[in-house]
Amino acid sequence: xxxxxxxxxxxxxxxxxxxxxxxxxxxxxxxxxxxxxxxxxxxxxxxxxxxxxxxxxxxxxxxxxxxxxxxxxxxxxxxxxxxxxxxxxxxxxxxxxxxxxxxxxxxxxxxx
Amino acid sequence: xxxxxxxxxxxxxxxxxxxxxxxxxxxxxxxxxxxxxxxxxxxxxxxxxxxxxxxxxxxxxxxxxxxxxxxxxxxxxxxxxxxxxxxxxxxxxxxxxxxxxxxxxxxxxxxxx
Numbered sequence: 001x002x003x004x005x006x007x008x009x010x011x012x013x014x015x016x017x018x019x020x021x022x023x024x025x026x027x028x029x030x031x032x033x034x035x036x037x038x039x040x041x042x043x044x045x046x047x048x049x050x051x052x053x054x055x056x057x058x059x060x061x062x063x064x065x066x067x068x069x070x071x072x073x074x075x076x077x078x079x080x081x082x083x084x085x086x087x088x089x090x091x092x093x094x095x096x097x098x099x100x101x102x103x104x105x106x107x108x109x110x111x112x
Numbered sequence: 113x114x115x116x117x118x119x120x121x122x123x124x125x126x127x128x129x130x131x132x133x134x135x136x137x138x139x140x141x142x143x144x145x146x147x148x149x150x151x152x153x154x155x156x157x158x159x160x161x162x163x164x165x166x167x168x169x170x171x172x173x174x175x176x177x178x179x180x181x182x183x184x185x186x187x188x189x190x191x192x193x194x195x196x197x198x199x200x201x202x203x204x205x206x207x208x209x210x211x212x213x214x215x216x217x218x219x220x221x222x223x224x225x
Contacts, residue, residue: 042218103154105152
């Protein structure tokens with residue numbers, strides 16, 4: 001089955017800096033790569049996703065890039081703010097009848 | 113997401129007790145999932161259901177069972193709770209389609225003493 005590795009497990013940045021979280025996946029048939037943000041005491045919330053026919057997607061301060069050849073994808077957060085502090089999960093799935101396989105998460109701490 | 117609700121939000125129980133966690137959704141989605149979250153281990157899939165008559169085991173189904181009572185309701189049961197089932201439990205839903213965009217409930221914190 002699919003295996004998703006996520007790095008780093010923790011990331012500390014200063015407010016205004018950029019943050020990058022990287023994930024690799026094992027199954028070249030994977031075609032959907034979402035990113036979730038989980039704030040303390042809440043369920044994960046989808047913040048951005050990318051499909052295998054696209055190399056990059058951007059939404060305001062967040063962007064995701066996908067390298068299908070290398071089987072990795074990354075989340076980029078620019079101009080970080082304290083409210084970006086949370087746990088971030090990447091995931092991958094293979095088509096519409098499969099389930100999501102999640103990475104183990106990255107705890108991002110943005111210091112004022 | 114208020115469209116996916118879970119009850120109870122917190123539960124403390126004793127070893128050997130049977131408990132049920134409930135999930136309801138108003139998103140009209142066909143697919144529902146139960147996940148377990150432990151610190152440092154991410155989200156592990158327990159069971160999933162692609163429609164009312166479909167139930168599938170996930171990667172950690174031992175010790176758990178589920179019931180899909182209706183399109184909008186999916187319950188998770190622990191037949192005989194044990195302390196290592198202490199965890200956060202999340203329900204999620206997704207629509208039928210080519211991409212598995214999932215929406216999560218607020219979670220249930222379960223403690224087994």
